[in-house]
Structures are given as C-alpha cells and as structure tokens.
Amino acid sequence: MSPDPSGLLGDLDPTSDRAVFRQIADQLRDAIDRGRFREGEKLPSEAELVEHYGVSRMTVRNSFSVLQGEGLVHAQHGKGVFVRPRPAVRRLASDRFARRHREQGRSAFLVEADAAGGHPQVDSLEIKEEKADQDVSTRLGSVRRVLARRRRYLLDGRPVELATSYLPLDIARGTPIAEPNPGPGGIYARLEDLGHRLDHFEEELRARMPSPTEVKALRLATGVPVIHLVRTAFDSAGRAVEVCDTVMAADAYVLSYRLPAT
Template identity: 65%
Template sequence: MDLILPGLDPESDRPVFKQMADHLREAIEHGRLAPGAKVPSEATLMAHYGVARMTVRSALQLLQSEGLTVAEHGRGVFVRSRPPVRRLASDRFARRHRQRGKAAFIVETEESGGKPSVDSIRITEMDASADVAKRLGLTAQDKILVRSRRYLINGHPVETAVSYLPAAIASGTRIAEPDTGPGGIYARLEEMGYRLDHFDEEIKARMPLREEARALKLAPGTPVFHLIRTAFTEDGRAVEVCDTVMSSDAYVLAYQLPAR
C-alpha cells in the first residue's frame, strides 16, 4: 500500500485493533491520509498487520465512532471531509457587519475561506411556548413569528437555527419573508427602530438528537454546541430568541474578555 504504516508492537498491552486505529488516526491527524482520501482496504490492512478481518473492522469502526472516517457502501472507508472551521467570535454581531450589509454567518464564513449558504427556510406564526414567552417578556396568549433555517459551508451543513420574535414586531415585515435582505434579521430590526444594545448567550455541549444528527449529517460520536441567544434593545426589551445547534467540529469558540 502507498501509505506507510508501522507494524504492531507485540510487547504492548494495548489491544491489536486499538494499535491499528492509533496508526491510522496518526496518519489522518498528520495529513498523510487527507480529507476525502480512501483508507486502505480491509484486505490490505489484514495483509499488512497479519490479523483477521474482524480485527480490522474493529479498528475501522473505532475511527468511525470518533468521527474521523465515513463508510460508503460498496466503495470503502474514507477520511471524513470537514468544513472550514468558523470562529464563533464575541464580536460577530457587531453593528459594523450589519452596516456592510452582511449577517454574522456570512462574514465569519467568508473570513475562514468558506462559501456560506442557507436552506430549509421555514416561516410560521404560533403561540409562544412558556420558555420563549418568558425570555421575550410575553404572555402565553401572545403570538410569535418563527424562522427556521439551516446554514451550510461549501454545501456542508454546520448549523440549524430557529429565531423567535414577537409577531407584533415581525409579522408583515421583511423578517417574515424568506430573504430578510442585507444584514439579516438584526439589520431589519434596527431599521424599524429597535436599536440593539447587547446579546445574552447560553452555550452547552451535548450529543445530538436523531433529527439534529440527520440535518447536520453528523458522523457517529460527534457532539454539538447548543446555543440560545437573546437580543436586547437599548431600552432593555428582548426582541429575538435564537435557538441554535452547531456541529462541534465546524466551530471554534473564540472570545475576548475584559480583565477589568
């Protein structure tokens, strides 16, 4: 095989299949097996290591569970291609981006060298849930506008987001249309006189729900970031809650925090 892998260490107490996975993982992490490259076949690995097929499969399944490889029926196992990492920076919603006519996702994806796109846009109006009503300062009888969408980098899904806004503010405006225009939702809110002051965010890491893994095409074992953001105006009014689920291997959380 073209890829040079070390042999097994007979004196190691580490199981043989884990030694094999270690060798392949090291080749992936150091670029000798590049994203999209085909991993040596089962037969090739059996011959190189002198082991049974089930041992090889255990090693390959371990790499798949770590999200490093994907198996394609009838074709083999390939190193998983990953989207460019997008930095989730603390200033991503700064007004200067909206004034340039670009929403945060577009700005940061382009800065990372990726091509941003959005699909699966759905817009509905419904009663506010108890949690959303509390965050927006509404009553259970108040209606909300709900915008659901999925974000992609180079055609690969990395994030889903659902925004909840008071219907009294958003219904009948550009925010209720599939294309909200340059600068996105926040630019439209500020044009309507709701000048934004700050955003509160809550972030936690967890394993994805089945529908989230399907929407983001996550490899087994890949966790997600679950972020809930609330946008506040200068007079302290909450005007949007955004519930976001992000593939953890597509993001780096990067924040600048004052020391005084």
C-alpha cells in the same frame, strides 16, 4: 508483521492491555491527525492491514468502526475507507454581530462564511406565528406568542447549521422580519430600523449528541456531535427582542472568542 503498506504505521505492543483493534485505531487516528492521511484520502485496505498487523479482518473492521464512530472516516461500498473532510467555519464571537456588518448589509452567517472563504446558502425556510415554549417565553420576558423563523444553512453545499429565531409578535408582525427576505443585514438590521437598537447578546452553549432529526438534516456521520447554542439579543432599553436557538455540526465549526481580562 509485514512491511507497512503506507509507510506510515507502526507496530503493535504485545505487552499492552489495550485491545489490538484499539491499538490499530490509535495508529490510524494519529496518522490522520498528523496529516499523513489527508482529507478525502483512502486508508490502507482491510487486506493490507490484515497482512501488516497479522490480525483478522474482523479486528481491522472493528478498528475502522472506532474511527467511524468518532466521525474521522467514512466507508464507500466497494471502494474502501476514506478520511472525512472537516471544513471549519470560524465564528468570531466578538465581531460577527458588529453593527458595521449590518450597516454594510451583511448578516452574521455571511460574515462567518466570508471568513471561511466559503459559499453560503439557505436552502430551507419556514416562517410562522406560534405559541412560545416555556424556555423561549422566559427568555423573552413572559411573551406568549412569537414569530418563528426556521432555516438551514449550507456552506459550499454542505449543511452546517439549523437555526430558529423567535421574536415577540408585537415587534415582528407585519414587518419585513416576517418576510422570507428581510433585507440587507438580516433581521438584526430590521430590528434596529424599528427602533430596537441592539445593545448586547447573551449566549449559552453546550456540546451534545444529535437527535435523529438533526443527524438527517445536517447529514452527520456516526459519532459527530453538535454544538447547541442559544443566543438572546437585547436592545438598548434592556428588552429581550430575539432568541435564536442554533444547532451546529461540531466538525464544521471553530468557536473563537476574544475575552477582556478586566
């Protein structure tokens, strides 16, 4: 085994039953996790790793493929393999829908973006009346038709979230909620203007692999999962007034929750 080209890699274990390409991937992953290879930094080249480990190019390529499949690195043709940037948006579940933010004219996503120190943007928006699917109808109390607001959110120019809000037509039709810009504080502020003082939210979330459409819309690297979150907003009378179906790039978010112990 030749000297380490980066000074950061170890030796292979010839007694291990773990495949050599996976051992190499393990070492590179560990170096990335420890910050020895930083975001945007180039990994040692195929030739350097071949020389260091005394393996074939195919073995090194298989190692890179493992890391690409995990969303840790990306290849640039003719340049090499680089550590992928992994920006984090911290969602403060106990705070992001606080009334004080709406009163200040700030939507939940703006609150999140400010916390992350990033520049928020909505680069696509579709608003239309449509038939509610079974799940949305059930969550809204057997509502048949809804106003749907579909949008894509960017942070510092990177797509991080797809969200669709579904609101009962008897609440939303002909109101600022049906406009492209509903005004300061977003649709939750407008719901409260209409007399639907928000009481609480219920959220369900799960992690899954993205659909091809989601991969394209969020520009996801191979192997990066999504967080699928469905939120239902209830007013003080106990009525469900909105269902928000959100798909988030899992490598762009940290979900932070504060839960009472009693």
